[in-house]
Amino acid sequence: MNKIDSAGHSIHFETQLAPLTDIIKSGKYSKIFVFADGNTSQLCLPLFQELLGDFQAFDLIETDPGEENKNIDFCIGIWKTLLDFEADRKCLMINLGGGVITDMGGFVASTYKRGIDFINIPTTLLAQVDASVGGKTGIDIDNVKNMVGAFTLPQAVFIESGFLKTLPKRELLSGFAEMIKHGLIVDQDYYKMLKKSDYKKISSDAIYRSVEIKNKVVTEDPHEKGIRKILNYGHTIGHAVETYSLIHDKNPLTHGEAIAIGMVCEAYLSSNNNNLSHDELIDISNYILTTYPKYTIKEDSFTDLLAFMKSDKKNENGQIMFSLLSSIGTCSINCSVTENEIKESLSYYNIINKNIAND
Amino acid sequence: MNKIDSAGHSIHFETQLAPLTDIIKSGKYSKIFVFADGNTSQLCLPLFQELLGDFQAFDLIETDPGEENKNIDFCIGIWKTLLDFEADRKCLMINLGGGVITDMGGFVASTYKRGIDFINIPTTLLAQVDASVGGKTGIDIDNVKNMVGAFTLPQAVFIESGFLKTLPKRELLSGFAEMIKHGLIVDQDYYKMLKKSDYKKISSDAIYRSVEIKNKVVTEDPHEKGIRKILNYGHTIGHAVETYSLIHDKNPLTHGEAIAIGMVCEAYLSSNNNNLSHDELIDISNYILTTYPKYTIKEDSFTDLLAFMKSDKKNENGQIMFSLLSSIGTCSINCSVTENEIKESLSYYNIINKNIAND
Ligand SMILES: NC(=O)c1ccc[n+]([C@@H]2O[C@H](COP(=O)([O-])OP(=O)(O)OC[C@H]3O[C@@H](n4cnc5c(N)ncnc54)[C@H](O)[C@@H]3O)[C@@H](O)[C@H]2O)c1
Ligand SMILES: NC(=O)c1ccc[n+]([C@@H]2O[C@H](COP(=O)([O-])OP(=O)(O)OC[C@H]3O[C@@H](n4cnc5c(N)ncnc54)[C@H](O)[C@@H]3O)[C@@H](O)[C@H]2O)c1
Ligand SMILES: [Zn+2]
Ligand SMILES: [Zn+2]
Numbered sequence: 001m002n003k004i005d006s007a008g009h010s011i012h013f014e015t016q017l018a019p020l021t022d023i024i025k026s027g028k029y030s031k032i033f034v035f036a037d038g039n040t041s042q043l044c045l046p047l048f049q050e051l052l053g054d055f056q057a058f059d060l061i062e063t064d065p066g067e068e069n070k071n072i073d074f075c076i077g078i079w080k081t082l083l084d085f086e087a088d089r090k091c092l093m094i095n096l097g098g099g100v101i102t103d104m105g106g107f108v109a110s111t112y113k114r115g116i117d118f119i120n121i122p123t124t125l126l127a128q129v130d131a132s133v134g135g136k137t138g139i140d141i142d143n144v145k146n147m148v149g150a151f152t153l154p155q156a157v158f159i160e161s162g163f164l165k166t167l168p169k170r171e172l173l174s175g176f177a178e179m180i181k182h183g184l185i186v187d188q189d190y191y192k193m194l195k196k197s198d199y200k201k202i203s204s205d206a207i208y209r210s211v212e213i214k215n216k217v218v219t220e221d222p223h224e225k226g227i228r229k230i231l232n233y234g235h236t237i238g239h240a241v242e243t244y245s246l247i248h249d250k251n252p253l254t255h256g257e258a259i260a261i262g263m264v265c266e267a268y269l270s271s272n273n274n275n276l277s278h279d280e281l282i283d284i285s286n287y288i289l290t291t292y293p294k295y296t297i298k299e300d301s302f303t304d305l306l307a308f309m310k311s312d313k314k315n316e317n318g319q320i321m322f323s324l325l326s327s328i329g330t331c332s333i334n335c336s337v338t339e340n341e342i343k344e345s346l347s348y349y350n351i352i353n354k355n356i357a358n359d
Numbered sequence: 360m361n362k363i364d365s366a367g368h369s370i371h372f373e374t375q376l377a378p379l380t381d382i383i384k385s386g387k388y389s390k391i392f393v394f395a396d397g398n399t400s401q402l403c404l405p406l407f408q409e410l411l412g413d414f415q416a417f418d419l420i421e422t423d424p425g426e427e428n429k430n431i432d433f434c435i436g437i438w439k440t441l442l443d444f445e446a447d448r449k450c451l452m453i454n455l456g457g458g459v460i461t462d463m464g465g466f467v468a469s470t471y472k473r474g475i476d477f478i479n480i481p482t483t484l485l486a487q488v489d490a491s492v493g494g495k496t497g498i499d500i501d502n503v504k505n506m507v508g509a510f511t512l513p514q515a516v517f518i519e520s521g522f523l524k525t526l527p528k529r530e531l532l533s534g535f536a537e538m539i540k541h542g543l544i545v546d547q548d549y550y551k552m553l554k555k556s557d558y559k560k561i562s563s564d565a566i567y568r569s570v571e572i573k574n575k576v577v578t579e580d581p582h583e584k585g586i587r588k589i590l591n592y593g594h595t596i597g598h599a600v601e602t603y604s605l606i607h608d609k610n611p612l613t614h615g616e617a618i619a620i621g622m623v624c625e626a627y628l629s630s631n632n633n634n635l636s637h638d639e640l641i642d643i644s645n646y647i648l649t650t651y652p653k654y655t656i657k658e659d660s661f662t663d664l665l666a667f668m669k670s671d672k673k674n675e676n677g678q679i680m681f682s683l684l685s686s687i688g689t690c691s692i693n694c695s696v697t698e699n700e701i702k703e704s705l706s707y708y709n710i711i712n713k714n715i716a717n718d
Contacts, residue, residue: 072435079500079507086670111470114497114508138473141438148438149473150509223474311445 004208006133006215007222011157013211014204017051020119020158024055024092029117031091032058033082035105037065040097043166044123048096051160058094059085063104070100070139072148078108092117092155098124098171099131103149106137110152120154123163125175125202126256129182129210132157134218134228145239151223159211161204173199173292174256177234179206181263182213184284185230188329195287224314230331232314233323237345238262240308244301253295260292264352265345269337270325272344280328289356296353297346305346306339363567365492365574366581370516372570373563376410379478379517383414383451388476390450391417392441394464396424399456402525403482407455410519417453418444422463429459429498431507437467451476451514457483457530458490462508465496469511479513482522484534484561485615488541488569491516493577493587504598510582518570520563532558532651533615536593538565540622541572543643544589547688554646583673589690591673592682596704597621599667603660612654619651623711624704628696629684631703639687648715655712656705664705665698 004011012019024032036045041062061081063074082091095105095118102120109118122128138149164172176199183191190209197206214231221228242258253261267284270276297305309320320342322335363370371378383391395404400421420440422433441450454464454477461479468477481487497508523531535558542550549568556565573590580587601617612620626643629635656664668679679701681694 072431076431076500083500083503083506111507111509113506114495114510136473141435141442144442147442147472148470150470151473 004211004215006153006157007135007219008153009156011132011159011211011215013159013208014161015158017048017121017158017160019156020094021052021055023119023156024052029090029092030088031085033061033085033087033091033093034058034096035061035063035078035093035101035108036096037063037069037098037101039065040101040123044096044121044163047160047162048121051162063101065100067100067140070104072139072141075104075108075139078104079112082108082112087112087116089113089116092119094119094121095154096121096123097127098122099127102127102131103136103138103146106152106154107139107149110137110150115152117155120157121163122157122159124167125164125172125207126178127175128159128164128207129175130178130214132159133211133214135222159207161202161207164202169200170254172202174254176202177256177259177263177292179210180288181231181233181259182210184263184267184325184328185233185323185331186213186217186329188327191328199291226333229314229321229333230323233325233331234259234263234266236262236309236312236314236320236322237265237305237342239312240305241297243308244304248301257292257295260288261295261297261349264288264349265342266322266324268345268348269322269335269341272341273322273335273337274324274332275326276324277327280325284328285352286356289353294353297350299347302343302346306342309342363570363574365512365516366494366578367512368515370491370518370570370574372518372567373520374517376407376480376517376519378515379453380411380414382478382515383411388449388451389447390444392420392444392446392450392452393417393455394420394422394437394452394460394467395455396422396428396457396460398424399460399482403455403480403522406519406521407480410521422460424459426459426499429463431498431500434463434467434498437463438471441467441471446471446475448472448475451478453478453480454513455480455482456486457481458486461486461490462495462497462505465511465513466498466508469496469509474511476514479516480522481516481518483526484523484531484566485537486534487518487523487566488534489537489573491518492570492573494581518566520561520566523561528559529613531561533613535561536615536618536622536651538569539647540590540592540618541569543622543626543684543687544592544682544690545572545576545688547686550687558650585692588673588680588692589682592684592690593618593622593625595621595668595671595673595679595681596624596664596701598671599664600656602667603663607660616651616654619647620654620656620708623647623708624701625681625683627704627707628681628694628700631700632681632694632696633683633691634685635683636686639684643687644711645715648712653712656709658706661702661705665701668701 002013093109095102109116122132135151135153138146141147238259245253264285267281271281323333324335361372452468454461468475481491494510494512497505500506597618604612623644626640630640682692683694
């Protein structure tokens with residue numbers, strides 16, 4: 001149980017990077033680059049070097065941390081750096097960081113000289129359980145998320161829980177939302193197991209199970225034509241709430257915090273428009289609201305939120321589409337919902353949130 | 360003989376765009392964009408519209424003509440324009456122009472929202488016989504050619520000789536060099552046929568044959584690991600001469616003119632280092648030098664030329680690699696040659712060029 005086979009490559013778990021050492025020592029590559037951000041070069045590079053042992057022959061390419069730097073200007077900078085280093089088509093890029101680094105590094109690698117090999121070592125929980133699988137790379141343009149990118153596969157992925165030790169709790173909680181989602185959309189038992197666990201002490205088994213679930217879904221539908229859309233559960237409303245918060249809140253929601261809110265709202269829609277039972281709705285709401293910090297979706301933001309949902313790149317022909325639960329552990333795609341129902345679901349979140357606060 | 364099947368798509372010949380009308384009318388696409396440059400929007404769009412008949416529902420995205428605009432700034436402009444037009448993942452981009460338009464349009468389409476469909480309608484001879492096949496897209500960074508790009512396939516390609524009517528003679532001659540190359544590397548009979556023809560009146564059959572040859576080669580080796588390298592014949596030296604001329608000459612060589620020079624030099628290397636016979640060397644030299652305008656490779660440019668060759672992205676580990684003829688119609692890859700021999704081949708071009716001028 002230390003490897004999952006994904007399209008054309010392996011995802012290695014808790015191997016202390018041993019297979020990576022082999023890849024590097026094979027001599028297949030003319031040069032090795034490690035791509036990291038200011039945080040991961042400080043906090044993750046030492047462990048990376050320790051695990052690789054005597055091999056130290058790489059050049060470090062460092063970028064500023066944060067989503068705001070996942071943009072085309074930084075890409076141009078990295079392409080030029082590779083040029084300056086005289087990187088040829090046989091070099092290897094190792095992306096060491098969270099989803100920003102693996103998304104942007106993957107895009108840069110897959111387009112430099114029409115594609116060089118890259119390997120991802122995700123160092124956040126979110127990047128390990130979500131960004132690590134599915135071949136999506138991307139960058140933002142004018143703050144529109146992932147507006148440019150490619151479907152492209154790494155040579156390998158290495159998931160090492162050791163890197164998570166320095167990750168702030170809030171970042172752990174952010175990635176944990178995707179794990180809850182994995183349980184809700186395809187595996188009731190996994191959801192139950194997560195409910196009993198502590199997000200601050202995630203087990204390797206749970207990470208493995210999340211990767212396994214996501215890998216199964218994306219392997220069936222690599223280009224997001226159908227079943228893969230179940231992974232959007234919580235994200236239609238969640239993304240809108242996240243975008244709004246980024247613009248308006250002093251201390252904006254993380255991705256996972258916003259998705260947690262989205263999952264409560266979309267559970268409401270699931271019970272209204274799909275077969276999710278009332279008890280299941282209450283179960284999901286209670287669990288999420290007691291796990292995640294309180295937030296209020298302001299009444300006067302509803303119009304903006306709907307506008308964000310309409311401009312989501314997943315829509316076609318202007319229709320807002322949802323993936324909704326039919327029970328805990330099963331999910332339907334392409335559900336359409338009226339704007340009024342969406343607003344109701346936002347109000348539902350606020351009301352139940354307040355009630356739980358009053359407990 | 361009006362269709363060639365390439366990896367996952369068809370190249371249509373002289374169909375008056377009838378299959379394109381069907382594709383558009385199928386209703387598969389939410390929006391249609393035509394991407395053109397200032398010249399092709401003037402000179403090719405009218406014929407395009409005439410052929411498509413009553414269908415006119417597309418938005419035009421226009422860019423400035425010329426290689427200097429095949430860059431990341433223009434890409435960003437096009438991505439943003441697509442965003443402004445609210446282009447979703449189900450839209451179609453039709454690239455109507457020379458290799459600059461099909462290369463850049465293909466790159467933009469294959470990365471916008473991680474990939475939308477595109478169709479190429481090459482309108483220069485070079486783009487029809489060369490850029491039309493093989494799935495390469497790309498743009499220049501800091502004037503380094505095709506430094507960023509992807510291997511990605513169009514939905515279809517349409518080759519219509521009608522578009523060539525407005526193409527300047529010098530551009531015809533530029534594309535013709537690639538056709539001569541196709542004959543030299545794999546088909547002696549085709550080379551002989553071309554020798555008897557007039558580049559100003561290229562037959563559809565010849566274009567078809569060139570596309571067929573290139574398609575066969577790239578289908579065998581889509582990612583340029585081996586046999587595809589024979590297409591580089593004439594290009595190792597040719598590219599260097601082209602780059603030098605772009606920087607130093609008032610009226611720089613076209614790509615094809617430079618490749619023609621490269622083919623003479625590399626024919627010399629082929630007779631020195633491979634099995635090309637002396638008679639064949641003379642035959643190639645005579646034919647090319649009487650077809651293409653005179654040029655002198657300045658003695659004091661040799662060092663720069665070698666430096667350009669060394670920085671070519673096709674090299675590995677700093678070795679300059681050649682594809683050399685073993686006879687007219689057969690070509691070997693991965694031939695290494697000393698710097699002195701390369702200089703000799705440049706001098707050979709100058710000498711034989713002068714002799715022919717004296718005839
Ligand atoms: N490709 C996909 O399928 C996919 C899926 C989900 C998310 N994403 C993308 O991932 C990004 C979000 O990922 P993220 O949350 O990992 O963002 P991130 O990369 O910005 O990481 C979050 C923060 O944690 C820091 N960090 C990373 N590893 C650390 C460690 N081990 N210790 C201490 N600090 C560390 C980073 O420097 C950053 O400040 C978004 O851009 C999103 O679009 C992609
Ligand atoms: N993808 C590939 O496999 C491949 C192969 C070869 C070349 N290329 C690329 O192609 C580019 C060169 O192609 P090109 O020579 O077609 O360049 P181009 O697109 O710049 O066209 C040359 C000129 O002809 C004009 N033009 C185009 N069609 C016309 C028409 N029908 N009538 C009048 N004028 C017309 C253009 O506006 C331009 O000014 C280079 O960037 C090169 O890297 C790509
Ligand atoms: Zn998410
Ligand atoms: Zn060429």
